[in-house]
Amino acid sequence: MIDINRQAFIEEATELLYNLESSLLELESNPDNQDLIAKVFRALHTIKGSAGMFGYDEITMFTHDIETVYDHIRNGEICITKEIIDLTLAARDQILSMLSQSDDGPYSDDESTKAILISFRNIIIEYNSKTISSNELNAINSKVSQKKVSGTNETFIIRFKSSIDIFSTGTNPLILLNELRNLGSAIILANDTLIPLIGDLDPQKCYLSWEIILKTEKGIDAIKDVFIFIDDHCDIKISVIDKKGKLNESDKFNEFEKHCLEKTKSQQVNIESWLNEFESTLSSANQNKAPHKEKSRSKEISDIHRDSDSVSSIRVSAEKLDDLVNLVGELVTIQARLSQIAANNDDPNILAVSEEVERITWSLRDSALNIRMLPIGSTFNKFNRLVRDLSKELGKVIELTTDGAETELDKTVIERLNDPLIHIIRNCIDHGIESSEIREKFGKPKTGSIHLSASQSGGSVLINISDDGAGIDKDAVKSKALSLGLIQENIDLTDQELYALIFAAGFSTAKTVTNVSGRGVGMDVVRRAIDNLRGTIEVASKKNVGTTISLKLPLTLAIIDGLLVKIDDDHFVLPLSSVEECVELSQKDLNMSHGRHIVNIRGEIVPYINLRERFDIIKKRPEIEQVVIAGIKGTRIGFVVDKVIGQHQTVLKTLGKAYKNVEGVSGATILGDGSVALILDILKLAEKEEMEERNEN
Amino acid sequence: MTKTIMTVDDSASVRQMVSFTLKEAGYGVIEAIDGLDAISKINGQTLHLIITDMNMPNMDGIELIKNIRVNKEYKFIPIIMLTTESQSDKKMEGKAAGATGWIVKPFKPEQLLSVIKKVIG
Numbered sequence: 001m002i003d004i005n006r007q008a009f010i011e012e013a014t015e016l017l018y019n020l021e022s023s024l025l026e027l028e029s030n031p032d033n034q035d036l037i038a039k040v041f042r043a044l045h046t047i048k049g050s051a052g053m054f055g056y057d058e059i060t061m062f063t064h065d066i067e068t069v070y071d072h073i074r075n076g077e078i079c080i081t082k083e084i085i086d087l088t089l090a091a092r093d094q095i096l097s098m099l100s101q102s103d104d105g106p107y108s109d110d111e112s113t114k115a116i117l118i119s120f121r122n123i124i125i126e127y128n129s130k131t132i133s134s135n136e137l138n139a140i141n142s143k144v145s146q147k148k149v150s151g152t153n154e155t156f157i158i159r160f161k162s163s164i165d166i167f168s169t170g171t172n173p174l175i176l177l178n179e180l181r182n183l184g185s186a187i188i189l190a191n192d193t194l195i196p197l198i199g200d201l202d203p204q205k206c207y208l209s210w211e212i213i214l215k216t217e218k219g220i221d222a223i224k225d226v227f228i229f230i231d232d233h234c235d236i237k238i239s240v241i242d243k244k245g246k247l248n249e250s251d252k253f254n255e256f257e258k259h260c261l262e263k264t265k266s267q268q269v270n271i272e273s274w275l276n277e278f279e280s281t282l283s284s285a286n287q288n289k290a291p292h293k294e295k296s297r298s299k300e301i302s303d304i305h306r307d308s309d310s311v312s313s314i315r316v317s318a319e320k321l322d323d324l325v326n327l328v329g330e331l332v333t334i335q336a337r338l339s340q341i342a343a344n345n346d347d348p349n350i351l352a353v354s355e356e357v358e359r360i361t362w363s364l365r366d367s368a369l370n371i372r373m374l375p376i377g378s379t380f381n382k383f384n385r386l387v388r389d390l391s392k393e394l395g396k397v398i399e400l401t402t403d404g405a406e407t408e409l410d411k412t413v414i415e416r417l418n419d420p421l422i423h424i425i426r427n428c429i430d431h432g433i434e435s436s437e438i439r440e441k442f443g444k445p446k447t448g449s450i451h452l453s454a455s456q457s458g459g460s461v462l463i464n465i466s467d468d469g470a471g472i473d474k475d476a477v478k479s480k481a482l483s484l485g486l487i488q489e490n491i492d493l494t495d496q497e498l499y500a501l502i503f504a505a506g507f508s509t510a511k512t513v514t515n516v517s518g519r520g521v522g523m524d525v526v527r528r529a530i531d532n533l534r535g536t537i538e539v540a541s542k543k544n545v546g547t548t549i550s551l552k553l554p555l556t557l558a559i560i561d562g563l564l565v566k567i568d569d570d571h572f573v574l575p576l577s578s579v580e581e582c583v584e585l586s587q588k589d590l591n592m593s594h595g596r597h598i599v600n601i602r603g604e605i606v607p608y609i610n611l612r613e614r615f616d617i618i619k620k621r622p623e624i625e626q627v628v629i630a631g632i633k634g635t636r637i638g639f640v641v642d643k644v645i646g647q648h649q650t651v652l653k654t655l656g657k658a659y660k661n662v663e664g665v666s667g668a669t670i671l672g673d674g675s676v677a678l679i680l681d682i683l684k685l686a687e688k689e690e691m692e693e694r695n696e697n
Numbered sequence: 698m699t700k701t702i703m704t705v706d707d708s709a710s711v712r713q714m715v716s717f718t719l720k721e722a723g724y725g726v727i728e729a730i731d732g733l734d735a736i737s738k739i740n741g742q743t744l745h746l747i748i749t750d751m752n753m754p755n756m757d758g759i760e761l762i763k764n765i766r767v768n769k770e771y772k773f774i775p776i777i778m779l780t781t782e783s784q785s786d787k788k789m790e791g792k793a794a795g796a797t798g799w800i801v802k803p804f805k806p807e808q809l810l811s812v813i814k815k816v817i818g
Contacts, residue, residue, distance in 0.1 A: 012709055013710075045802075048803065050714070050803070052804065168766070168773065170773055170776055170795070170797035170816070171798075204773075229797060229798035229799070
């Protein structure tokens with residue numbers, strides 16, 4: 001503001017202060033005079049009000065608390081005492097000196113200001129054990145902090161039902177709507193169903209209500225501010241509809257606007273249901289658009305991070321992370337080479353450096369992989385909607401509970417886990433959980449429940465999906481498997497083997513095909529997806545109690561711990577997570593088993609696969625071979641190799657298109673000396689062996 | 698068309714500040730020192746907005762709002778009241794009398810303008 005105004009203020013304030021002094025002195029001898037109290041209050045009030053406008057913020061702050069006390073006095077809640085008058089006089093002098101000093105610079109005499117303020121605050125506290133002033137201060141503070149919240153787009157639905165008399169307060173709703181429009185992108189739809197026939201229409205009344213979808217980065221407080229003057233006599237509901245940002249991309253937003261306008265032609269305005277409709281078409285479209293889906297999901301996850309910790313995280317594109325992990329992979333390979341060279345050289349200097357590099361590489365690898373880790377919670381959250389919609393469609397009441405949402409998994413794993421989990425949950429809802437009537441008959445609670453839990457154990461993550469439904473009907477599975485020719489009549493199967501059948505392609509015991517499931521595609525897809533993630537599935541089920549499907553997944557896909565073995569001159573890697581132990585296999589053992597591929601380990605008979613034979617390596621076998629015992633789907637199977645070299649940090653490399661269909665090999669890695677080692681898919685190897693065995697019989 | 702705003706306040710400095718701000722922003726300004734003065738100056742004028750203080754001698758803001766709202770010509774005129782945060786009940790009273798909105802004192806010129814923009818566009 002210009003100086004003339006300041007000068008005018010100082011003159012006026014000085015005058016007010018002198019008036020204040022005389023009023024106060026008069027008040028001292030005549031403490032019950034209401035006119036005098038009002039006069040004092042008004043003087044303080046004006047000083048406070050104008051001081052703020054002319055930049056004397058200290059005076060405003062200072063006067064505020066005094067004014068509060070006088071407000072109470074005016075209302076008869078506090079009696080004027082000599083103490084208060086003394087304090088007010090001291091305060092008045094203080095304001096006067098603040099006024100004169102502030103000409104030359106900021107006011108510095110904080111001590112006496114504080115002392116006076118504290119005394120006034122004590123009066124208020126005394127009057128009311130609730131500290132009004134601090135409450136108010138808090139309110140001011142929170143106002144300030146709320147203003148800081150902004151940045152990312154959020155989409156709100158606002159229902160604005162104007163009071164019928166809105167015009168009589170001088171409010172123009174159109175201006176408010178324009179104000180909303182200025183906050184971001186808005187879709188505003190008017191609801192005119194309440195307008196009466198022309199005979200009953202009063203042109204001075206407002207019969208309209210509005211539904212508004214607003215995409216803004218200003219936050220909910222900015223919206224509330226728009227309605228601040230009318231919020232108590234108009235019906236205004238503001239809710240966040242799309243925190244995850246589906247509508248945030250402007251093309252989606254425009255699409256939805258078109259969608260809405262189309263609808264208004266024929267129906268009454270109901271944005272919410274239209275939005276649900278729009279979202280479901282959107283999500284089905286998304287299924288076909290994988291890259292886009294990935295984008296929105298990573299956005300979603302970063303949103304979660306933002307909620308909890310907006311300052312200390314940054315967003316990095318997924319490609320950059322992939323690049324980083326690839327580079328770290330290369331580094332791990334090079335480092336292995338360095339270690340090998342160092343070991344072959346007897347130079348202690350190189351050895352020391354190589355060890356240092358090894359240590360740093362390993363921690364770099366851990367951090368790089370850690371960056372890609374994301375909590376699985378966001379995936380879980382999506383299933384709430386799925387369960388809600390599906391159970392409604394099927395007329396069942398189902399509740400979804402989750403546990404361990406904070407468990408972290410590699411980004412790629414999480415992404416590829418989404419579809420299998422959807423299939424499994426669909427199955428739970430459709431086949432697992434019974435309708436309410438049946439549930440009641442069995443004495444179960446009417447509401448079915450599905451529980452999703454995730455937890456980490458070592459290098460893997462366990463995900464359990466359990467329902468309290470009917471359980472798997474073993475007889476039905478068996479007869480279906482028989483009719484499909486998957487098993488033979490007279491073979492006894494363990495429960496595990498039986499349940500494994502439900503993952504076979506084309507398998508469904510559903511009597512009717514619903515649009516949810518029953519077509520027999522699904523569980524085999526689940527199996528394949530989990531296999532591709534190098535994970536395992538286990539099923540446990542009890543009739544009428546429920547089914548639990550357990551997934552065990554590796555934390556990461558990029559680098560695994562492997563066991564490096566050698567057959568002849570070739571190196572191979574077996575995933576260490578499956579390896580249980582290694583034993584020797586001598587000529588004597590071979591003789592004892594009479595040529596059958598079994599080995600006796602502490603009394604237990606374990607079948608083995610001779611990799612030398614399997615890979616047609618014709619050179620002579622060594623005197624003593626090694627058997628690597630791995631646990632596969634609950635059974636133990638051995639793999640015979642020439643030599644076990646040891647643990648190896650395996651950076652996974654794909655084999656490329658040409659070798660895509662080679663069975664039993666899941667990838668390759670580069671060893672320290674630059675040579676290639678194949679990573680064995682022991683699950684596939686075991687299955688193939690089994691098949692061949694069966695065919696021979 | 699220039700919009701005309703009436704500012705009613707017993708404090709000359711507030712009046713001066715408000716009218717300076719408004720004139721700078723291109724509005725026409727009529728000043729009044731209290732409710733009675735406002736009523737006497739209002740008649741026949743084309744006004745777009747009234748900004749009034751609450752605590753004033755002779756006729757306070759509440760009375761003024763009530764008086765304006767019964768006048769056929771100014772029934773729908775936006776009225777902004779100036780209040781302080783310690784007067785929340787005053788605020789409710791003012792709204793009940795028919796105030797459109799309020800500005801909490803102390804305020805800065807730009808706050809004043811943003812509220813005016815909010816009310817008269």
